[in-house]
Amino acid sequence: MINTMELIFDEEMLNAAINALKNEFFLKGESVKKFEEDFKNYIGTKHALALNSGTTALHLSLLAFGIGKNNYVITTPATFIATANAITYTGAYPLFVDITLNDYNINPVKIEEAIKQHKDKVKAIMPVHLYGYPSKMDEINELASEHDLCVIEDSCQSHGGSYKGKKLGSIGDTGTFSFYPSKNMTVAGDGGMLTTNSDEVADHVSQLRDCGRSKTKAGIHDYIGYTARLNTVNAAIGRVQLKHLDKWVQQRKKTVKRYHEELDDIEGLVLPPKDNNDCQSAWHLFVVRVKDRMKLKEFLFKEGIRTSIHYDLPVHLHPPYLKMDYKETMFPNAEIWAKEVLTIPLHSKLTEENITFITQKIKKFFKT
Ligand SMILES: Cc1ncc(COP(=O)(O)O)c(C=O)c1O
Structure with missing residues (x-):
């Protein structure tokens, strides 16, 4: 897995x-x-x-x-x-x-x-x-x-x-x-x-x-x-751990570069923003957006790839914040975000073969 x-x-x-x-x-x-x-x-x-x-x-x-x-x-x-x-x-x-x-x-x-x-x-x-x-x-x-x-x-x-x-x-x-x-x-x-x-x-x-x-x-x-x-x-x-941090972030960036190269053109899959001169992400998580994320999640799981959701709800819709008079539809973008995001594997132990495997399976999902 x-x-x-x-x-x-x-x-x-x-x-x-x-x-x-x-x-x-x-x-x-x-x-x-x-x-x-x-x-x-x-x-x-x-x-x-x-x-x-x-x-x-x-x-x-x-x-x-x-x-x-x-x-x-x-x-x-x-x-x-x-x-x-x-x-x-x-x-x-x-x-x-x-x-x-x-x-x-x-x-x-x-x-x-x-x-x-x-x-x-x-x-x-x-x-x-x-x-x-x-x-x-x-x-x-x-x-x-x-x-x-x-x-x-x-x-x-x-x-x-x-x-x-x-x-x-x-x-x-x-x-x-x-x-x-x-x-x-x-x-x-x-x-x-x-x-x-x-x-x-x-x-x-x-x-x-x-x-x-x-x-x-x-x-x-x-x-x-x-x-x-x-x-x-x-x-x-x-x-x-701190001594290794820069090296680990660089390894993450390499994976992200490959994800972007392989997955950029898939219709129905929204990728995270790329790094630019001003913004260099720490690439803690690689989070994509898909309309029916549970279908993709289940498909990848059957292929041996775990995914996660960060996060299931925007904060204003958790019970303690609903009690503060927050309601659904107040923050439409955050609500779309929480419904569609899916975190795909990103860590410094991923191999080139792992990345190829993951991207092939995602491409397969969107073709079928
Ligand atoms: C965005 C954000 N803020 C705050 C925290 C809280 O950090 P901790 O779990 O160390 O209290 C986290 C931890 O997951 C986080 O992701």
Whole structure:
């Protein structure tokens, strides 16, 4: 069976884990500091803070900007539910706006309309680089500076992608990464990272992740913080994974190039947007759009190819968000997206033969 994604965990990662477990503190060990150093250098920001998940990175970003009750945060309904959940945790309202169907990312025209409509309440924009493909960051940053809003990049799917030469996660006020095992890189468990150039945000988040503990007054807690640190053993594994990230992204790009070459002209099959000078995707997922996706899914499964769906529903149609007065037909593009998307295999273990096999089977499906 060809899987949609594959984990890479090798001897070097195992040894790094054993070494950390034997020689370092389980929490706040040397590997955590080193992982943060490596990660901030890779992303190109002044700070990187290791956390226990990508959701936490989003949540603590919002708290560091003072966002909470009576505030609105603009985001996309075409994402994993955690994006909106992080907003909801703070007491703020996730104000969804629709996407553009050519890249499945938030539409800046719709952002502007939403800001005009809810001027006093909107405090931040949270774009998602869905599947690793960059959101329109110039337009988003321009709107943010015009209306004095924070920008929190949800870069949880975009390790290694870039926009106009800048790494995703270094363009907004904060970048947020997830190391969930299926991502382009992992820490072999849950984990996350917050990137920022702001000393203030970095200081605040480093306290919030550590129960709000004061850095200067022993035994005092300045905030109601969280237990949200990354374990040392996971950081040690993350450091090794990060060394391979660029190579893995390049391997993904090669597969994507072949998918585009082989599948470009098939009627009824919509491929994801290609890389260009400005937008270099991290190619976390290769997601196609098909009217009757379940037929293609079942056909490929019978041929030995697994596919997935990212995601079955746009966020506004999940039960907790329906309770916030969101309804069907509110975001037509996001609703088409959720009905038609299908994720086909993309990982660095795919062979040339695998790719040929997959593309032949997809072509066969559309001929029959
Ligand atoms: C777009 C997006 N945002 C946020 C998250 C949350 O990350 P985590 O699972 O590490 O909390 C994910 C993880 O899948 C994601 O894909």
